[in-house]
Amino acid sequence: MKVVKFGGSSLATGEQVAKVVSILNADTERRVIVTSAPGKRNPTDIKVTDLLIQYAQCAITHQETAPVVTQILARYQAISDYFDLPNEVMIALTNRLHNIATTTFADNAHLLATYKAQGELLNAILLAAILNQQGVPAKFVDPQTVGFLVGGAPDDATVLPMTYANLARWTLPDTRIVFPGFFGYNQTGDICTFARGGSDITGAILSRGLRADLYENFTDVDAIFTVDTHIVPHPAMITKMSYREMRELSYAGFSVFQDEAIIPAIQGQIPVNVKNTNNPTAPGTLIVPEQFLFNPANPITGIACSDRFSALYLHRYLLNKEVGFTLKLLEIFQKYNLSYEHIPSGIDDLTIIFDRSKLDATTIHSLCRDIRTTLHPDYLEWIDDYAIIMVVGEGIAHTIDTMGKIIDSLTQNNIAIHMINQGASRISIMIGTQRKDAPAAVRHIYDTFFVKSEV
Numbered sequence: 001m002k003v004v005k006f007g008g009s010s011l012a013t014g015e016q017v018a019k020v021v022s023i024l025n026a027d028t029e030r031r032v033i034v035t036s037a038p039g040k041r042n043p044t045d046i047k048v049t050d051l052l053i054q055y056a057q058c059a060i061t062h063q064e065t066a067p068v069v070t071q072i073l074a075r076y077q078a079i080s081d082y083f084d085l086p087n088e089v090m091i092a093l094t095n096r097l098h099n100i101a102t103t104t105f106a107d108n109a110h111l112l113a114t115y116k117a118q119g120e121l122l123n124a125i126l127l128a129a130i131l132n133q134q135g136v137p138a139k140f141v142d143p144q145t146v147g148f149l150v151g152g153a154p155d156d157a158t159v160l161p162m163t164y165a166n167l168a169r170w171t172l173p174d175t176r177i178v179f180p181g182f183f184g185y186n187q188t189g190d191i192c193t194f195a196r197g198g199s200d201i202t203g204a205i206l207s208r209g210l211r212a213d214l215y216e217n218f219t220d221v222d223a224i225f226t227v228d229t230h231i232v233p234h235p236a237m238i239t240k241m242s243y244r245e246m247r248e249l250s251y252a253g254f255s256v257f258q259d260e261a262i263i264p265a266i267q268g269q270i271p272v273n274v275k276n277t278n279n280p281t282a283p284g285t286l287i288v289p290e291q292f293l294f295n296p297a298n299p300i301t302g303i304a305c306s307d308r309f310s311a312l313y314l315h316r317y318l319l320n321k322e323v324g325f326t327l328k329l330l331e332i333f334q335k336y337n338l339s340y341e342h343i344p345s346g347i348d349d350l351t352i353i354f355d356r357s358k359l360d361a362t363t364i365h366s367l368c369r370d371i372r373t374t375l376h377p378d379y380l381e382w383i384d385d386y387a388i389i390m391v392v393g394e395g396i397a398h399t400i401d402t403m404g405k406i407i408d409s410l411t412q413n414n415i416a417i418h419m420i421n422q423g424a425s426r427i428s429i430m431i432g433t434q435r436k437d438a439p440a441a442v443r444h445i446y447d448t449f450f451v452k453s454e455v
């Protein structure tokens with residue numbers, strides 16, 4: 001049995017949904033289908049999830065909601081019209097979208113989560129109707145009815161362990177299942193969503209819970225590329241990679257697969273196949289456990305780059321001899337309810353790397369003030385202009401010259417390295433640079449390890 005997730009790009013229009021129907025028709029093992037909300041139809045389009053956020057914001061601020069509701073419904077109507085579905089389907093979707101406006105929520109965070117989740121929910125109802133009309137018996141399943149339970153923040157949920165027990169008890173019907181991605185229910189029955197891109201997580205949870213043979217993740221590219229195509233045009237494709245390579249690369253910028261989604265797949269040892277809805281016979285990228293031989297000719301699988309980080313640099317002589325310095329620092333972070341991403345350190349220096357999206361200017365200001373007064377560093381600098389490049393490959397642990405080659409490729413091209421750290425995982429090397437230097441740095445590293453690209 002396969003769990004198949006279709007991303008927003010695969011469900012954005014009637015034409016795309018028709019491709020989804022053929023993909024399902026081509027393989028009866030594709031039993032559990034996870035939907036995203038309709039995504040962008042062109043680069044300037046707005047995803048339905050973003051329209052739903054606007055809808056929620058209008059509701060919270062008591063502004064008129066009719067224009068955005070019309071825009072959202074038009075997206076589903078266009079798909080419904082493509083298949084000439086009976087009116088009842090759109091009436092049901094319209095009622096659901098209007099009904100949430102009359103629901104009472106514990107707070108605005110829960111309101112926002114419920115509004116956002118409608119994108120995948122309505123799309124799952126619509127897709128089930130389309131499949132039935134196209135002769136593929138299918139049933140919409142609400143996550144609540146099978147005990148798909150989550151905890152944590154309403155907009156950043158995590159799956160509860162009992163979900164797996166609930167899924168193990170579920171006997172799948174003979175029809176296909178259409179299951180909305182991106183959200184679950186907490187134990188008080190409120191909708192909570194995963195982080196953005198989280199339909200990938202739903203697919204991985206279902207794959208593990210239902211012990212699928214394969215988790216197919218359909219998107220709009222033939223495979224996962226070795227590097228961002230905006231930086232290197234026509235890069236090499238990754239045919240096979242390990243779970244932990246995917247985890248590191250998605251964390252550092254490969255947005256094609258949500259970075260938390262690999263975890264349930266690892267726990268269940270479910271292989272993941274990223275494939276293209278627009279070219280379904282292409283083999284795509286297979287993500288599997290690490291027990292396969294790496295290519296000795298190239299230890300690198302991919303190079304990711306992200307500028308969503310900031311760094312706090314601290315210098316104090318004899319830091320290495322001072323007991324409790326890092327503990328006090330971590331206590332300050334705890335006071336601010338702040339998690340950090342990495343802490344590379346030297347004898348007298350410490351750099352703490354944060355996810356910039358979790359911090360505002362006021363917090364940064366008072367955090368730095370607290371550190372100065374509590375820890376008296378000789379030098380403290382907040383570095384907003386920070387990019388991280390992650391060079392990832394199972395082969396890194398088996399070679400001795402990879403780090404040297406990376407450093408050479410950057411220094412020979414006058415790119416200043418602010419931080420370099422061979423990850424504790426032994427399969428990644430992290431490099432901090434100024435943001436402006438990051439794309440060129442990625443290109444030079446790529447050209448060192450892969451066939452030179454056309455620029």
Ligand SMILES: Nc1ncnc2c1ncn2[C@@H]1O[C@H](COP(=O)(O)OP(=O)(O)O)[C@@H](O)[C@H]1O
Binds near residue numbers: 008009010223
């Ligand atoms: N290394 C990479 N390989 C392939 N695609 C990538 C990579 N990094 C980022 N992407 C982007 O991920 C997109 C697919 O992910 P996403 O937009 O979430 O798709 P979906 O709508 O299917 O969920 C691709 O169109 C591409 O722009």
Ligand SMILES: N[C@@H](CC(=O)OP(=O)(O)O)C(=O)O
Binds near residue numbers: 006009196197198
């Ligand atoms: N629709 C949600 C969840 C998701 O996974 O979407 P997509 O499959 O289009 O990345 C979002 O936009 O975040």
